[in-house]
Amino acid sequence: MTDELVPxxxxxxxxxxxEPSSEQRASSWLRRVSSGEVLTTVLAFVLALVIxxxxxxxxxxxxxxxxxxxxxxxGDLLGAAWHSVSGAYAALFRxxxxxxxxxxxxxxxxxxxxxxxxxxxxxxASLAVAVAFRAGLFNIGAQGQVIMGAVxxxxxxxxxxxxxxxxxxxxxxxxxxxGAVWGGIAGVLxxxxxxxxxxVTIMLNYVASFLLAWLLTTSAFRVHGSQEPKxxxxxxxxxxxxxxxxxxxxxxxFVLALVxxxFVWWLMSRSRLGFQFRAVGANPYASRTAGISVARMTxxxxxxxGALAGLAGAVQLLxxxxxxxxxxxxxxxxDAITVALLGRSKPGGIVAAGxxxxxxxxxxxxxxxxxxxxIDIVLVLQAxxxxxxxxxxxxxxxxxxxxxxxxxxxxxx
Amino acid sequence: xxxxxxxxxxxFGPLVANDRIDLVVEPGQIHALLGENGAGKSTLMNVLxxxxxxxxxxxxxDDKPAKIKGPADALEAGIGMVxxxxxxxxxxxxxxxxxLGHESTRGAxxxxxxxxxxxxxxxxxxxxxxxxxxxxxxxxxVGVQQRxxxxxAMARDAKVLILDEPTAVLTPQETDxxxxxMRQLRxxxxxxVFITHKLREVKAVADVITVxxxxxxxxxxxxxxxxxxxAAMMVGRSxxxxxxxxxxxxxxxxxxxxxxxxxxxxxARVVDHVSFDLARGEILAIAGVQGNGQSELAExxxxxxxxxxxxxxxxxxxxxxxVREVLDHGxxxxxxxxxxxxxxxxxxxxxxxxxxxxxxxxxxxGLGMDLAAIKSNAEARIAEFDIRTRGPExxxxxxxxxxxxxxxxxxxxxxxxxxxxxxxxTRGVDVGSIEFLHRRIVxxxxxxxxxxxxxxxxxxxxxxxxxxxxxxxxxxxxxxxxDTPRDVLGLMMAGVPYEEAQRHAAEHPxxxxxxxxxxxxxxxxxxxxxxxx
Numbered sequence: 022m023t024d025e026l027v028p029x030x031x032x033x034x035x036x037x038x039x040e041p042s043s044e045q046r047a048s049s050w051l052r053r054v055s056s057g058e059v060l061t062t063v064l065a066f067v068l069a070l071v072i073x074x075x076x077x078x079x080x081x082x083x084x085x086x087x088x089x090x091x092x093x094x095x096g097d098l099l100g101a102a103w104h105s106v107s108g109a110y111a112a113l114f115r116x117x118x119x120x121x122x123x124x125x126x127x128x129x130x131x132x133x134x135x136x137x138x139x140x141x142x143x144x145x146a147s148l149a150v151a152v153a154f155r156a157g158l159f160n161i162g163a164q165g166q167v168i169m170g171a172v173x174x175x176x177x178x179x180x181x182x183x184x185x186x187x188x189x190x191x192x193x194x195x196x197x198x199x200g201a202v203w204g205g206i207a208g209v210l211x212x213x214x215x216x217x218x219x220x221v222t223i224m225l226n227y228v229a230s231f232l233l234a235w236l237l238t239t240s241a242f243r244v245h246g247s248q249e250p251k252x253x254x255x256x257x258x259x260x261x262x263x264x265x266x267x268x269x270x271x272x273x274x275f276v277l278a279l280v281x282x283x284f285v286w287w288l289m290s291r292s293r294l295g296f297q298f299r300a301v302g303a304n305p306y307a308s309r310t311a312g313i314s315v316a317r318m319t320x321x322x323x324x325x326x327g328a329l330a331g332l333a334g335a336v337q338l339l340x341x342x343x344x345x346x347x348x349x350x351x352x353x354x355x356d357a358i359t360v361a362l363l364g365r366s367k368p369g370g371i372v373a374a375g376x377x378x379x380x381x382x383x384x385x386x387x388x389x390x391x392x393x394x395x396i397d398i399v400l401v402l403q404a405x406x407x408x409x410x411x412x413x414x415x416x417x418x419x420x421x422x423x424x425x426x427x428x429x430x431x432x433x434x
Numbered sequence: 435x436x437x438x439x440x441x442x443x444x445x446f447g448p449l450v451a452n453d454r455i456d457l458v459v460e461p462g463q464i465h466a467l468l469g470e471n472g473a474g475k476s477t478l479m480n481v482l483x484x485x486x487x488x489x490x491x492x493x494x495x496d497d498k499p500a501k502i503k504g505p506a507d508a509l510e511a512g513i514g515m516v517x518x519x520x521x522x523x524x525x526x527x528x529x530x531x532x533x534l535g536h537e538s539t540r541g542a543x544x545x546x547x548x549x550x551x552x553x554x555x556x557x558x559x560x561x562x563x564x565x566x567x568x569x570x571x572x573x574x575x576v577g578v579q580q581r582x583x584x585x586x587a588m589a590r591d592a593k594v595l596i597l598d599e600p601t602a603v604l605t606p607q608e609t610d611x612x613x614x615x616m617r618q619l620r621x622x623x624x625x626x627v628f629i630t631h632k633l634r635e636v637k638a639v640a641d642v643i644t645v646x647x648x649x650x651x652x653x654x655x656x657x658x659x660x661x662x663x664x665a666a667m668m669v670g671r672s673x674x675x676x677x678x679x680x681x682x683x684x685x686x687x688x689x690x691x692x693x694x695x696x697x698x699x700x701x702a703r704v705v706d707h708v709s710f711d712l713a714r715g716e717i718l719a720i721a722g723v724q725g726n727g728q729s730e731l732a733e734x735x736x737x738x739x740x741x742x743x744x745x746x747x748x749x750x751x752x753x754x755x756x757v758r759e760v761l762d763h764g765x766x767x768x769x770x771x772x773x774x775x776x777x778x779x780x781x782x783x784x785x786x787x788x789x790x791x792x793x794x795x796x797x798x799x800g801l802g803m804d805l806a807a808i809k810s811n812a813e814a815r816i817a818e819f820d821i822r823t824r825g826p827e828x829x830x831x832x833x834x835x836x837x838x839x840x841x842x843x844x845x846x847x848x849x850x851x852x853x854x855x856x857x858x859x860t861r862g863v864d865v866g867s868i869e870f871l872h873r874r875i876v877x878x879x880x881x882x883x884x885x886x887x888x889x890x891x892x893x894x895x896x897x898x899x900x901x902x903x904x905x906x907x908x909x910x911x912x913x914x915x916x917d918t919p920r921d922v923l924g925l926m927m928a929g930v931p932y933e934e935a936q937r938h939a940a941e942h943p944x945x946x947x948x949x950x951x952x953x954x955x956x957x958x959x960x961x962x963x964x965x966x967x
Contacts, residue, residue: 291802296785296792304778310738310769311790312758 061416062363065409066377068416073402074106077394081105109394116387117380127268132383134269140379141271142167142337144278146357147375148285149204149329151366153218155289156322157302162207162222163330164354165229166200170334172233173199175252175345176242178259178338188258193277193335200331201324203229208323212316218323226354234347242345252345261340272340278375281329282368288325289368298322330354359407378403435496435512435593436461437482437625442491444477451477453649454491459594464616464626466640466657468633470668470864474649475629479596482627483515484508514587515596520579524572528565528582529554532589550589557585561618576724577608584615588624595619596627601635605723606892606924613639631668631865633661669865677872680880682900685714688884689853694743694753696730696908704730705741706908712853717875717885719899719916721892723927727908728888729770732857735886736760736767748852761790764852768842768859770888772835776842779831783823784812786830787845794849811848819844820870836867843871847878854878857888872897892920 078084084105087098115121117136123129146163153160160166174196183191207221234250236242242252261272289295300308301318309315333353342349360378364370385399409416416422437459444452451474459465469475480486482493484502493500495511502508508515522531533550540546554567563581571579580600587595597616601609616626616639630636636643636657643655645667655664689712696705705727712718720728734741735752737760745752752760761767769775777786788797788808797807812826819840823833830841843859859875860868875898879885889895895902899916904926912932914922921939926932 287802291805293792293798293801293803296803300778300781300789303780304774306775307769307778307789309757310736310767310775312756312761313790314756314758 059365060422061413062365062410064416064420064422065406068409068419069402069405070110072405073398074110076401077106077109077398078102080395080398105392105394109388109392109398112388112391112394113381113384113399115384115391117384131269132387134265134271135383136376136380137264137271137275138269138341138379139382140375141274141278141340142333142353143356143360143379144372144375145281145333145336146330146353147360147364147371148281148368149200149326149333150357150361151364151368151371152285152289152298152329153322153326154361154366155302156298156318157305158208158211158319158322158326159219160204160207160222160323160326160330161219161358162204162225162327162354163333163357164350164352165222165226166203166327166330167334167337167350167354168226168229168233169203170196170200170331171338171342171345171349172229172236172334173331174259174335175255175338175349178255179253179344180241182256183258185258188256189261189339192255192259192339193332196335196338197328197331200334201328204327204330205320205324208320208327211323212320218319230347230350233345233349237345237347250347254344255339259339260343261336270341272336274336274340277332277336279372281332282372285329286368294321298325330357333357356403359403362407362410435625437513437594438494438497439478439482440492440494442478442481442493443489444474444481444486445489450649452481452488455646455649455651457644457651459625459627460642461593461625462620462623463641464620464628464639466628466630466636466643467646468630468636468643468655468664468668469646470631470866473646473668475646476598477649478646479515479598479627479629482508483513483596509590509592512591512593513596514590514592514594516580516583516587516598516600518599518602520583522571522579522582525570527568527570528574528585529567531571531582532567532586534586536590553589554585557588561588561615561622563615577604577611580604580612581615584619588619592624594625594627596629598629599631600628601630601632605927606920607928609635633664636664637661665865671866677869677876677897679876679898682716682879684716684900685882687711687713688748689886690744690746692744692746694731694734694741694745696727696734696739696741698730704908705734707743708905708908708910710903710910710913712884712886714884715879715882716900717879717887717898717916718913719895719902720886720888720905721895721899721902721923721927722890722905724890726905726927728890728905729857731905732767732770732855732886732888735853735855736765764850766846766849766851766854768839768846768854768856770857770861772838772842773831777830777838780829782812782827783816783821783830783833783841784808784826786841787812787815787826787848789845791845791849815841815844815848819874834864836863839863839871840867843874847874851878851883853886854883855886855888858890859887860889860891860894868894892923895923896920 081101084098084101087101091098116132118133120129120132123131146167149163149166150160174192177195178188178192181188181191203225207218207225210216210221211218237250237252244251244253261274263269264271264273264275289299297308297313297318298321300311300313301315305315334350337353338345338349356378360371360374363378364372364374381399381403385396388394388399389396439455439457442452442455443450455478467475467478477486481488482502484504484507487503493502500511502511523534526534529547529550532554533545533547538546538549551567554565557563558565563585565578565581565585571582574582584595600612604612613635616628619626628636628640640657643657643664645652645655645664647668647670652667655667691711692709694705694708695703698704708731710718720731722728730739733739735745737752737755737757741753743753747763747765750763752763755763773779778789781789785808788794788811791797792803797804797811799805809826815821816823816826821833821840821844822837830838833841839860843856846854854875856875860871863871875885875887887894887898896916901913901916902918902923903913904911904923906927906929911926911929914926914932919939922932922935925935925938930938
């Protein structure tokens with residue numbers, strides 16, 4: 022970009038300005054990508070679907086066979102490809118949103134509730150990542166914080182016999198606290214010693230996941246007499262109530278996710294704390310000069326981010342899994358980074374992106390069963406979406422969009 | 435070589451940075467390009483140097499159209515550029531810097547450093563640069579680094595040399611040396627395009643002056659024209675170059691600074707036992723060349739850097755406080771680099787106007803913020819300070835430098851102050867805004883606030899100061915009256931004590947004082963200043 026090539030000399034101070042450190046540059050990239058335009062996001066998704074379609078066709082046996090006699094009957098190839106791609110995407114839709122071939126209405130909307138179930142912890146964990154993004158911190162450790170939230174809320178959930186409502190609330194709260202502590206470690210270390218949060222949170226992910234593996238060998242967690250690496254089941258009182266009745270798996274966790282999204286919106290755009298979070302994220306130097314303690318905010322941000330991730334873990338465990346296994350967190354903590362980027366770090370965007378992501382996962386399973394298209398295609402789709410969003414210039418070039426005016430004015434400002 | 439720009443137009447989106455600009459640089463001529471910040475001077479030169487592609491227009495070299503697609507083409511065509519921020523590798527030697535980009539090699543791909551050394555020595559001798567080829571860039575003073583940039587351009591046979599705001603980082607004495615170098619280059623047949631907004635320098639050295647305003651050439655001026663006329667052309671209306679200010683009415687001393695010491699990371703004392711008093715209703719300017727501890731002194735007041743010693747503001751010790759406590763005690767602070775330390779660029783104007791006030795009772799609403807109050811505050815400040823913005827919701831980074839600075843100053847003045855500290859309050863600000871900001875600072879003084887200004891611009895120091903404290907290498911060389919002649923201040927900025935500076939200035943007047951009497955005499959003054967070898 023021109024503004025990087027030619028720093029504006031007019032407005033800059035005469036003394037050579039300090040070069041932005043690589044960390045600063047990374048965080049400004051992070052904020053630029055995470056606040057990209059809606060249009061680029063949508064187009065990125067379209068592009069991913071197109072490329073995904075090509076891949077679906079390429080791995081389809083009928084298409085490969087038709088390609089063998091392409092010059093004899095080219096129509097066969099196109100027909101087979103169309104059949105394969107449209108069939109796969111239709112199955113994806115049926116698995117994610119509405120199964121229009123189902124026999125009853127209740128069965129037809131089942132995929133939607135599955136999407137909701139899959140996306141619930143993802144949305145909450147993405148909010149966690151987004152709060153950190155907006156404050157200029159890269160919380161790679163959502164995974165570890167999700168695990169810790171699940172472990173502690175699970176332990177409380179299957180160990181203590183508490184009355185209804187109280188049991189589930191207590192289990193949720195301890196999960197939140199566990200996540201906050203796990204995120205807070207990285208925050209405090211960064212604030213006190215400057216340890217980079219990316220490194221620390223990655224390491225804490227390992228610690229959390231091996232801690233979980235070890236706990237599952239202890240008698241406090243393991244089902245009595247069982248050799249399986251799986252914990253006892255959370256007591257009924259501590260389980261999240263179902264949202265749409267016993268036919269579906271969706272729980273009140275989804276409502277919690279929406280409340281969390283509303284809270285994060287308020288926190289980041291209306292509260293004084295969020296004002297400081299954003300200020301520190303956008304310009305720590307100006308924040309410091311304005312009397313904001315950057316170190317304290319760093320610690321608070323990671324506490325808040327960890328707390329949300331802990332909630333995600335608690336919700337996943339108390340709502341969906343109900344007992345701990347090695348894979349309790351799946352890849353929630355990592356997918357959350359993607360979803361936060363996709364949702365442009367805005368609560369509304371994250372809910373939408375989380376549902377989309379959850380839908381792709383739920384639909385992908387259905388697609389594999391119905392059409393035999395490997396579920397890996399969904400992973401490819403997800404990866405492509407992220408790739409295109411992280412490279413908005415590429416999307417703009419492909420669709421011949423003009424550069425956003427911000428860049429141009431930036432060259433002069 | 436004759437260089438001609440014909441009808442150069444460069445747009446950035448809706449903004450026309452250069453609008454059909456015509457410019458002819460004759461061989462062996464110093465052509466000054468005068469204009470405010472943001473007038474389009476740098477854009478034009480970046481077009482000429484191939485960094486921007488013009489939307490229309492032509493560049494002609496010796497009356498033949500030239501295709502300049504990038505710096506390599508420009509260098510090939512004999513155009514050299516010295517950027518305001520030097521493009522040097524700090525750990526390279528002078529010779530390595532000069533060969534960077536067109537490294538000559540001997541057999542087996544070995545760098546031919548000897549050739550570069552010879553070239554540096556030869557150019558150095560020819561123009562009196564006095565630069566040692568094996569000196570390492572980061573060890574050299576700024577003025578010498580600039581000469582290295584010039585040598586780099588000359589080593590590639592530049593026939594036209596573009597100097598972009600070359601004097602911004604120099605002391606008055608170094609500026610004189612640069613002016614002398616420019617004259618020598620001209621004598622050797624090199625044309626120079628001299629970009630600046632400083633009227634004195636233009637008058638001292640230029641053969642032709644082209645004034646640019648809002649992307650257009652508004653006319654040519656004669657170097658003999660009075661400064662007020664040049665300023666009016668530049669701004670588009672007549673401007674007050676001197677601040678209208680009544681004599682100070684100092685009250686009781688509000689700030690006592692005693693033996694303040696600031697040590698930087700390497701352990702060097704950047705502020706070295708500084709002591710001074712500051713009374714209510716007076717402006718004390720801290721003058722000095724960039725990097726002599728003034729910035730750190732200002733930062734120490736706000737507790738941004740740790741300090742030892744004592745600073746008592748109205749009975750309260752500030753050393754050891756936090757930034758928040760200092761601000762809460764009523765210190766208004768305008769940092770030196772507004773976009774780095776003063777503003778959050780992507781925040782709106784309204785948000786920036788409460789950046790250090792968001793917790794104030796006025797802007798609280800329960801646990802959150804009172805957005806309506808923040809907005810009405812923004813509207814009031816925008817009107818009061820004449821901040822040119824599309825509205826309170828515009829991101830601050832979209833404002834021009836002058837308007838950004840107004841946002842910072844407006845914020846800091848929007849609460850009761852016990853002390854107002856401003857570092858480089860008008861750096862990179864257009865002439866119109868400078869006038870406005872200076873008047874506001876004087877008004878703050880007249881309200882009875884003690885004001886501390888840190889400035890490297892002697893014009894600003896002379897315009898504002900009731901007293902001047904000159905700093906050199908972390909120490910205060912002397913505290914002198916506000917009307918001390920520029921020559922004397924300039925010498926003090928180089929570490930010469932007051933009495934000696936006065937004597938020396940009387941014996942060796944510099945260009946700056948001479949041009950006020952007779953522009954032609956300025957030529958004679960140059961070599962006399964060549965004391966620094």
